[in-house]
Amino acid sequence: GNSVTQMEGPVTLSEEAFLTINCTYTATGYPSLFWYVQYPGEGLQLLLKATKADDKGSNKGFEATYRKETTSFHLEKGSVQVSDSAVYFCALMIAGGSNYKLTFGKGTLLTVNP
Protein backbone atom coordinates (compact mmCIF):
# COMPACT_ATOMS: atom_id res chain seq x y z
CA GLY A 1 0.00 0.00 0.00
CA ASN A 2 0.87 3.66 0.08
CA SER A 3 2.33 5.32 3.17
CA VAL A 4 4.22 8.38 4.33
CA THR A 5 6.67 8.53 7.21
CA GLN A 6 7.71 11.85 8.74
CA MET A 7 10.29 12.57 11.35
CA GLU A 8 8.83 12.63 14.81
CA GLY A 9 8.36 15.97 16.43
CA PRO A 10 8.13 18.25 18.09
CA VAL A 11 10.91 20.33 16.58
CA THR A 12 11.98 23.47 18.41
CA LEU A 13 14.28 25.98 16.75
CA SER A 14 15.48 29.50 17.30
CA GLU A 15 14.61 32.18 14.80
CA GLU A 16 16.89 32.19 11.73
CA ALA A 17 17.90 28.55 12.25
CA PHE A 18 17.95 26.06 9.39
CA LEU A 19 15.01 23.68 9.19
CA THR A 20 14.80 20.16 7.85
CA ILE A 21 11.78 17.92 8.27
CA ASN A 22 12.35 14.48 6.82
CA CYS A 23 9.69 12.67 4.81
CA THR A 24 9.92 9.31 3.07
CA TYR A 25 7.24 7.41 1.24
CA THR A 26 6.25 4.06 -0.17
CA ALA A 27 3.87 3.95 -3.10
CA THR A 28 2.43 1.33 -5.42
CA GLY A 29 2.09 3.76 -8.30
CA TYR A 30 3.74 7.00 -9.36
CA PRO A 31 3.03 9.52 -6.60
CA SER A 32 2.85 13.26 -6.53
CA LEU A 33 4.19 14.66 -3.28
CA PHE A 34 2.93 17.48 -1.11
CA TRP A 35 3.68 19.44 2.01
CA TYR A 36 0.72 20.89 3.87
CA VAL A 37 0.93 23.31 6.82
CA GLN A 38 -1.59 23.84 9.60
CA TYR A 39 -1.37 27.06 11.60
CA PRO A 40 -3.12 27.14 14.98
CA GLY A 41 -6.91 27.19 14.62
CA GLU A 42 -6.82 26.86 10.84
CA GLY A 43 -7.21 24.14 8.24
CA LEU A 44 -4.42 22.40 6.40
CA GLN A 45 -3.03 24.58 3.61
CA LEU A 46 -1.00 23.42 0.67
CA LEU A 47 2.56 24.69 1.10
CA LEU A 48 4.25 23.16 -1.93
CA LYS A 49 4.15 20.16 -4.21
CA ALA A 50 6.14 18.22 -6.79
CA THR A 51 4.61 15.95 -9.39
CA LYS A 52 7.61 14.12 -10.83
CA ALA A 53 11.07 12.96 -9.90
CA ASP A 54 13.72 15.68 -9.43
CA ASP A 55 11.08 18.42 -9.33
CA LYS A 56 11.58 21.01 -6.63
CA GLY A 57 8.55 22.56 -5.01
CA SER A 58 9.01 25.90 -3.31
CA ASN A 59 6.92 28.51 -1.52
CA LYS A 60 7.45 31.12 1.22
CA GLY A 61 11.14 30.21 1.49
CA PHE A 62 10.40 26.51 1.95
CA GLU A 63 11.53 23.95 -0.58
CA ALA A 64 11.49 20.21 -1.10
CA THR A 65 12.92 18.06 -3.88
CA TYR A 66 11.26 14.87 -5.12
CA ARG A 67 13.95 12.18 -4.84
CA LYS A 68 12.78 8.97 -6.42
CA GLU A 69 16.01 7.10 -5.73
CA THR A 70 15.66 7.64 -1.98
CA THR A 71 11.82 7.88 -1.99
CA SER A 72 12.09 11.13 -0.07
CA PHE A 73 10.64 14.63 -0.06
CA HIS A 74 12.38 16.46 2.77
CA LEU A 75 11.19 19.95 3.66
CA GLU A 76 13.85 22.64 4.16
CA LYS A 77 14.02 26.32 4.97
CA GLY A 78 17.19 28.29 5.34
CA SER A 79 16.06 30.71 8.02
CA VAL A 80 12.88 30.09 10.00
CA GLN A 81 10.72 32.78 11.54
CA VAL A 82 8.43 32.73 14.57
CA SER A 83 5.50 32.87 12.16
CA ASP A 84 6.54 29.48 10.72
CA SER A 85 5.43 27.79 13.93
CA ALA A 86 2.83 25.26 12.80
CA VAL A 87 2.24 21.58 12.12
CA TYR A 88 3.71 20.34 8.84
CA PHE A 89 2.25 17.34 7.00
CA CYS A 90 3.87 15.40 4.19
CA ALA A 91 1.45 13.68 1.81
CA LEU A 92 1.22 11.81 -1.46
CA MET A 93 -1.39 11.22 -4.12
CA ILE A 94 -1.15 8.60 -6.82
CA ALA A 95 -1.57 10.26 -10.20
CA GLY A 96 -4.05 9.01 -12.75
CA GLY A 97 -7.37 7.26 -12.49
CA SER A 98 -10.12 8.53 -10.24
CA ASN A 99 -8.23 8.09 -6.98
CA TYR A 100 -7.93 11.57 -5.51
CA LYS A 101 -7.21 10.73 -1.93
CA LEU A 102 -4.24 12.17 -0.10
CA THR A 103 -2.16 9.84 2.06
CA PHE A 104 -0.63 11.78 4.93
CA GLY A 105 2.08 11.36 7.49
CA LYS A 106 1.52 12.05 11.18
CA GLY A 107 2.56 15.67 11.03
CA THR A 108 5.51 17.42 12.66
CA LEU A 109 4.98 20.25 15.12
CA LEU A 110 7.48 23.06 14.61
CA THR A 111 7.95 25.74 17.25
CA VAL A 112 10.21 28.68 16.46
CA ASN A 113 11.34 30.80 19.40
CA PRO A 114 12.42 34.44 19.08
Place this chain on the structure above:
Amino acid sequence: EPEVTQTPSHQVTQMGQEVILRCVPISNHLYFYWYRQILGQKVEFLVSFYNNEISEKSEIFDDQFSVERPDGSNFTLKIRSTKLEDSAMYFCASSYQGGVYNEQFFGPGTRLTVL
Protein backbone atom coordinates in the same frame (compact mmCIF):
# COMPACT_ATOMS: atom_id res chain seq x y z
CA GLU B 1 -10.43 34.59 0.10
CA PRO B 2 -12.84 31.66 -0.09
CA GLU B 3 -12.43 29.06 2.62
CA VAL B 4 -13.91 25.80 3.82
CA THR B 5 -15.79 26.12 7.09
CA GLN B 6 -16.77 23.43 9.56
CA THR B 7 -19.20 23.33 12.46
CA PRO B 8 -19.08 22.71 15.30
CA SER B 9 -15.44 23.17 16.21
CA HIS B 10 -15.82 20.72 19.07
CA GLN B 11 -18.52 18.09 19.58
CA VAL B 12 -18.87 15.96 22.68
CA THR B 13 -21.22 12.99 22.54
CA GLN B 14 -22.06 9.81 24.38
CA MET B 15 -21.17 6.44 22.93
CA GLY B 16 -24.00 5.10 20.79
CA GLN B 17 -25.34 8.52 19.86
CA GLU B 18 -25.60 9.83 16.34
CA VAL B 19 -23.55 12.86 15.32
CA ILE B 20 -23.59 15.02 12.23
CA LEU B 21 -20.54 17.03 11.34
CA ARG B 22 -21.14 19.89 8.97
CA CYS B 23 -18.99 21.48 6.32
CA VAL B 24 -19.48 24.29 3.85
CA PRO B 25 -17.07 23.73 0.95
CA ILE B 26 -15.84 26.49 -1.34
CA SER B 27 -18.81 27.47 -3.49
CA ASN B 28 -17.63 26.50 -6.99
CA HIS B 29 -15.89 23.30 -5.95
CA LEU B 30 -17.15 19.97 -7.23
CA TYR B 31 -15.21 17.39 -5.21
CA PHE B 32 -15.61 16.92 -1.49
CA TYR B 33 -13.68 14.86 1.04
CA TRP B 34 -13.60 13.84 4.67
CA TYR B 35 -10.42 12.93 6.51
CA ARG B 36 -9.80 12.26 10.18
CA GLN B 37 -6.88 12.28 12.56
CA ILE B 38 -6.94 10.28 15.76
CA LEU B 39 -4.71 11.94 18.33
CA GLY B 40 -1.07 11.08 17.69
CA GLN B 41 -1.80 9.23 14.48
CA LYS B 42 -1.81 9.99 10.78
CA VAL B 43 -4.43 11.97 8.94
CA GLU B 44 -6.55 9.28 7.25
CA PHE B 45 -8.77 9.51 4.21
CA LEU B 46 -12.39 8.54 4.83
CA VAL B 47 -14.40 9.32 1.72
CA SER B 48 -14.59 11.38 -1.45
CA PHE B 49 -17.81 12.61 -3.02
CA TYR B 50 -18.56 13.89 -6.51
CA ASN B 51 -21.71 14.43 -8.52
CA ASN B 52 -23.88 13.50 -5.54
CA GLU B 53 -22.33 10.13 -4.96
CA ILE B 54 -19.40 8.55 -3.18
CA SER B 55 -16.48 8.14 -5.56
CA GLU B 56 -14.15 6.38 -3.14
CA LYS B 57 -14.19 5.30 0.47
CA SER B 58 -11.67 3.77 2.83
CA GLU B 59 -11.99 0.67 4.98
CA ILE B 60 -12.73 2.93 7.93
CA PHE B 61 -15.88 4.24 6.22
CA ASP B 62 -18.21 1.40 7.17
CA ASP B 63 -21.99 1.27 7.43
CA GLN B 64 -21.92 3.52 10.49
CA PHE B 65 -20.77 6.42 8.33
CA SER B 66 -22.67 8.29 5.66
CA VAL B 67 -22.22 11.53 3.75
CA GLU B 68 -24.72 13.82 2.18
CA ARG B 69 -24.94 17.08 0.30
CA PRO B 70 -28.41 18.07 1.41
CA ASP B 71 -28.45 21.39 -0.42
CA GLY B 72 -26.18 23.40 -2.66
CA SER B 73 -23.82 24.47 0.07
CA ASN B 74 -23.50 21.96 2.90
CA PHE B 75 -21.63 18.65 3.00
CA THR B 76 -22.24 16.49 6.04
CA LEU B 77 -20.69 13.44 7.66
CA LYS B 78 -23.01 11.37 9.84
CA ILE B 79 -21.86 8.75 12.29
CA ARG B 80 -24.88 6.64 13.17
CA SER B 81 -23.81 5.12 16.47
CA THR B 82 -20.58 6.55 17.77
CA LYS B 83 -17.87 4.44 19.36
CA LEU B 84 -15.05 5.52 21.65
CA GLU B 85 -12.58 4.95 18.80
CA ASP B 86 -14.39 7.51 16.64
CA SER B 87 -12.89 10.24 18.83
CA ALA B 88 -10.72 12.22 16.44
CA MET B 89 -10.33 15.49 14.55
CA TYR B 90 -12.43 15.37 11.39
CA PHE B 91 -11.37 17.50 8.43
CA CYS B 92 -13.52 18.38 5.47
CA ALA B 93 -11.88 19.37 2.19
CA SER B 94 -12.98 20.42 -1.27
CA SER B 95 -11.40 20.88 -4.68
CA TYR B 96 -12.60 22.30 -7.95
CA GLN B 97 -11.67 19.14 -9.79
CA GLY B 98 -9.93 15.93 -8.78
CA GLY B 99 -6.32 14.99 -9.29
CA VAL B 100 -2.88 16.19 -8.36
CA TYR B 101 -3.15 19.55 -10.11
CA ASN B 102 -6.23 20.60 -8.17
CA GLU B 103 -5.51 21.68 -4.63
CA GLN B 104 -7.66 20.29 -1.87
CA PHE B 105 -8.67 23.09 0.49
CA PHE B 106 -9.21 22.02 4.07
CA GLY B 107 -11.43 23.31 6.83
CA PRO B 108 -10.16 23.86 10.38
CA GLY B 109 -11.62 20.59 11.61
CA THR B 110 -14.19 19.40 14.12
CA ARG B 111 -12.86 17.70 17.22
CA LEU B 112 -15.18 14.85 18.11
CA THR B 113 -14.98 13.44 21.61
CA VAL B 114 -16.96 10.28 22.34
CA LEU B 115 -17.46 9.52 26.04
